[in-house]
Amino acid sequence: MMENNENQQNNPQNNQQPNYTILTNGQGHPVSDNQNIKTVGARGPGTLENYTFIEKITHFDRERIPERVVHARGAGAHGVFEAYGKVGDEPISKYTRAKLFQEPGKQTPVFVRLSTVVHGGASAETLRDPRGFAVKFYTEDGNWDLVGNNLKIFFIRDPMKFPDMIHAFKPDPVTNVQDMERFFDFISLSPEATHMITFLFSPWGIPANYRQMQGSGVNTYKWVDQNGDSVLVKYHWEPLKQGIKNLLQKEATQIQAVNLNHATEDLYQAIARGDFPEWELNVQIMSDDEHPELDFDPLDPTKLWPKDKFPWLPVGKMTLNRNPVDYFTEVEQAAFGSGVLVDGLDFSDDKLLQGRTLSYSDTQRYRVGPNYLQIPINSPKKHVATNQHGGRMRYRPDRPVDINPHVNYEPSSLGGLQEAPKEGADHQPLYNARLVREAIPRRNDFGQAGDTYREFAEWEKEELISNLVDALKNCKADIVQRMISYFTQADPDYGRRVAEGLAKVNPTAGDQLTDPTVVKAEQMGHSTCGY
Numbered sequence: 348m349m350e351n352n353e354n355q356q357n358n359p360q361n362n363q364q365p366n367y368t369i370l371t372n373g374q375g376h377p378v379s380d381n382q383n384i385k386t387v388g389a390r391g392p393g394t395l396e397n398y399t400f401i402e403k404i405t406h407f408d409r410e411r412i413p414e415r416v417v418h419a420r421g422a423g424a425h426g427v428f429e430a431y432g433k434v435g436d437e438p439i440s441k442y443t444r445a446k447l448f449q450e451p452g453k454q455t456p457v458f459v460r461l462s463t464v465v466h467g468g469a470s471a472e473t474l475r476d477p478r479g480f481a482v483k484f485y486t487e488d489g490n491w492d493l494v495g496n497n498l499k500i501f502f503i504r505d506p507m508k509f510p511d512m513i514h515a516f517k518p519d520p521v522t523n524v525q526d527m528e529r530f531f532d533f534i535s536l537s538p539e540a541t542h543m544i545t546f547l548f549s550p551w552g553i554p555a556n557y558r559q560m561q562g563s564g565v566n567t568y569k570w571v572d573q574n575g576d577s578v579l580v581k582y583h584w585e586p587l588k589q590g591i592k593n594l595l596q597k598e599a600t601q602i603q604a605v606n607l608n609h610a611t612e613d614l615y616q617a618i619a620r621g622d623f624p625e626w627e628l629n630v631q632i633m634s635d636d637e638h639p640e641l642d643f644d645p646l647d648p649t650k651l652w653p654k655d656k657f658p659w660l661p662v663g664k665m666t667l668n669r670n671p672v673d674y675f676t677e678v679e680q681a682a683f684g685s686g687v688l689v690d691g692l693d694f695s696d697d698k699l700l701q702g703r704t705l706s707y708s709d710t711q712r713y714r715v716g717p718n719y720l721q722i723p724i725n726s727p728k729k730h731v732a733t734n735q736h737g738g739r740m741r742y743r744p745d746r747p748v749d750i751n752p753h754v755n756y757e758p759s760s761l762g763g764l765q766e767a768p769k770e771g772a773d774h775q776p777l778y779n780a781r782l783v784r785e786a787i788p789r790r791n792d793f794g795q796a797g798d799t800y801r802e803f804a805e806w807e808k809e810e811l812i813s814n815l816v817d818a819l820k821n822c823k824a825d826i827v828q829r830m831i832s833y834f835t836q837a838d839p840d841y842g843r844r845v846a847e848g849l850a851k852v853n854p855t856a857g858d859q860l861t862d863p864t865v866v867k868a869e870q871m872g873h874s875t876c877g878y
């Protein structure tokens with residue numbers, strides 16, 4: 348049992364409740380007997396007018412909301428982000444006018460949810476899976492959500508493929524068990540995933556806990572200055588004093604044998620004992636153009652921006668210092684979205700980013716409800732003034748009291764809400780291209796996967812090969828063959844070692860596997876690499 352959170356009294360949500368300890372029902376009626384339903388005689392049938400019992404049992408029947416379709420299992424905490432007021436050695440206003448970054452020492456409250464991705468709300472936290480790293484900044488200009496993962500790249504670059512990818516990763520629709528053959532069936536027909544698979548099956552695929560992992564925005568965003576000029580940016584969270592720690596598969600298996608909740612417990616207990624985890628926020632900056640000199644597209648989320656060319660520049664520090672008082676109201680109902688940006692921050696044309704942005708608020712209107720932004724954890728900590736009206740579970744208008752309450756529209760001459768003044772020049776990118784359905788031309792699906800493989804220490808390579816062999820050993824030969832061809836195109840040593848490992852555990856497939864003939868991806872409707 349976890350210790351009670353000593354910060355409970357400080358939570359503003361508690362101040363809304365008078366501190367009475369007398370039990371009532373939801374209507375405020377005192378409940379003097381919470382042990383017995385009302386019946387006709389002590390042994391008799393129950394009655395339908397039993398309001399308190401019926402309210403209690405029917406509310407219980409509705410305790411669950413649909414779990415997140417991905418990232419269902421997570422832990423959350425409150426904290427603060429403190430700006431450095433500069434980016435590297437330069438004034439940050441040179442690149443962005445976002446207010447939260449401008450002054451050194453400026454503090455912005457945050458709420459963070461850290462999660463696993465594929466499995467359900469009660470699954471083990473030791474599974475090989477990316478980890479979600481979602482941060483809600485309650486800024487003076489409204490909320491900014493930086494919805495990232497621990498790994499810095501993603502499996503795919505086009506949002507059209509996301510539902511298929513998740514179906515392949517989640518349990519089989521017949522057996523309800525995750526199946527590596529389905530997983531690698533999809534991956535082996537998605538060569539752009541080779542880089543992500545290289546990270547995921549290495550020790551980086553199982554962070555030791557939520558505190559000791561990195562975070563990344565993954566997608567390419569933009570920063571916009573006072574003149575409306577933009578640069579491309581990527582965001583990265585680096586753990587400070589707690590450091591980075593990953594697990595070998597055997598360590599994860601040992602923990603999983605005795606504890607399915609180790610990461611949630613670790614985060615909660617660290618915060619409860621005052622050992623507050625801290626991360627530094629770094630950005631990488633590129634001029635806002637196509638960068639033909641690079642062998643990858645800056646808008647491709649399957650790629651890293653090399654640190655030597657695009658250094659990490661620190662812009663601030665985040666500390667998590669307060670546990671939630673109630674998991675459901677704060678963590679389960681928290682709603683983050685990649686479309687939630689503030690003035691001075693913008694989207695890039697990264698297609699994955701554009702596709703995912705619709706998905707978040709859409710699912711949240713279904714998962715939490717159309718008025719999910721009125722729930723305290725999602726509500727901005729500044730004034731909200733909209734003409735939105737009605738919808739299930741709306742419990743207040745968004746219009747301030749000094750506004751004519753009859754006017755829920757704009758424009759109006761009768762005292763309604765007014766448009767806000769502009770903060771700076773609009774960013775107005777110019778487009779002149781045909782509307783097409785085409786992949787980006789510069790895909791280079793295997794180059795960085797090879798670089799990453801070569802950068803791994805020998806023990807990391809061994810762990811990667813062993814994990815891949817274990818996952819691929821029961822897959823059909825053509826799936827295995829395609830995967831080996833991808834690993835070989837990334838680095839011949841990589842492909843050879845996976846093939847040899849598989850030949851050892853599955854000698855019957857040895858003839859096919861020890862000679863990893865490169866399957867040309869064009870044969871499967873994809874081009875392999877290069878321009």
Ligand code: HEM
Nearest residue numbers: 415418460479480481494495496506509564565703706710
């Ligand atoms: C959660 C969709 C890509 C990180 C979700 C949810 C959806 C979704 C529907 C559930 C949200 C909720 O119920 O509140 C998509 C789509 C993607 C995509 C359609 C691509 C086309 C990504 C990428 C990242 C990411 C690239 C990492 C950069 C997360 C995180 C959460 C999440 C961290 C959990 C947020 C939380 O803690 O509540 N995603 N996603 N997703 N996604 Fe994505």
